[in-house]
Amino acid sequence: MSDDGVTARSVWVLVCEDDEQLGARVADGLRSAGFHVDLTRNLGEAGEQCGARLYDCLIVDRGLPDGDGLDLVRRQRESGDRTPALLITARESATDRSESYAGGADDYLAKPFSLSELAARVLALSTLRKPQPTPVLTVGDLVVDRIRRRVRRSGILLTMTTREFCALELLASRAGTLVTPAEIAAFCSDNPGSTATVDEVITRIDRKLGDPQIIHTSAAGYLLHA
Structure with missing residues (x-):
């Protein structure tokens, strides 16, 4: 990803992916592009991290050991948290996409995907949606x-x-x-x-x-x- 010139020094990203190999690849790829990344494996860990830190973007797999990653996004939205969320999933049907957007997701990326594309989407979500700092x-x-x-x-x-x-x-x-x-x-x-x-x-x-x-x-x- 770094070859594409995508950098985001100030962006904090939470990745929730139970596949150890894919999770590590995504986290390492985003870090090499300049993002700060916390990696979690399930909804419980991700929920704890969201309560402990303010993120600029969430990357959540839908198929997790303890439930659907979309449930995390729904809970965030119900609590008033508008942190941009990108779902990564093997589900590619129009129904799945519609369900994801209706549940509060901002973007959707089907597996397999390019790490450079993922980084570009995360940067767009976090910078375009990021509020201006209080002076x-x-x-x-x-x-x-x-x-x-x-x-x-x-x-x-x-x-x-x-x-x-x-x-x-x-x-x-x-x-x-x-x-x-x-x-x-x-x-x-x-x-x-x-x-x-x-x-x-x-x-x-x-x-x-x-x-x-x-x-x-x-x-x-x-x-x-x-």
């Missing part, structure tokens, strides 16, 4: 201005390095949700800034934000909560 993020008394790249707390302007601002921007955009060090490193990969580890960067941000502490650290990652 100003407000979490309690913390204000992160993405346009001017300024940070204020309780009205006081704080000085942040490029990497610190980038990490804080991600935390503020995902306020109330756990963000892993890998996610922060990937999000800030265009702004390496220094050789400092993510933990060191977060420590510096935390110090600059002052009290009361609003960044909470655990073994799994970081959570910003006012």
Whole structure:
């Protein structure tokens, strides 16, 4: 897929495919094209991942060990989640396609398929349907201005390095949700800034934000909560 020039550094994709060989091939192919990919094998795992992370696109097989992948899409739609969903399946009838679209799927790809075509469809779904980011993020008394790249707390302007601002921007955009060090490193990969580890960067941000502490650290990652 990388030969086709398809890249998507900021796109997070969930793949749910029970065929180990195909799942690995899809995940590896999408990663080589620049996507961030989580691979699951059944509806239970996929549901847990959807509850833990915000994805830009879902790729779901219809024939899974614990049910129809379309059921996952239906549940997402019923909960108000409009994350673009692409179904991959061996079912090719017009009835199956109609059922998939009626159930909330945005696209449909029959097996076997080209990885380059899959990547192109995922990129189109995730970028065309992706909402524009909120220009100003407000979490309690913390204000992160993405346009001017300024940070204020309780009205006081704080000085942040490029990497610190980038990490804080991600935390503020995902306020109330756990963000892993890998996610922060990937999000800030265009702004390496220094050789400092993510933990060191977060420590510096935390110090600059002052009290009361609003960044909470655990073994799994970081959570910003006012």
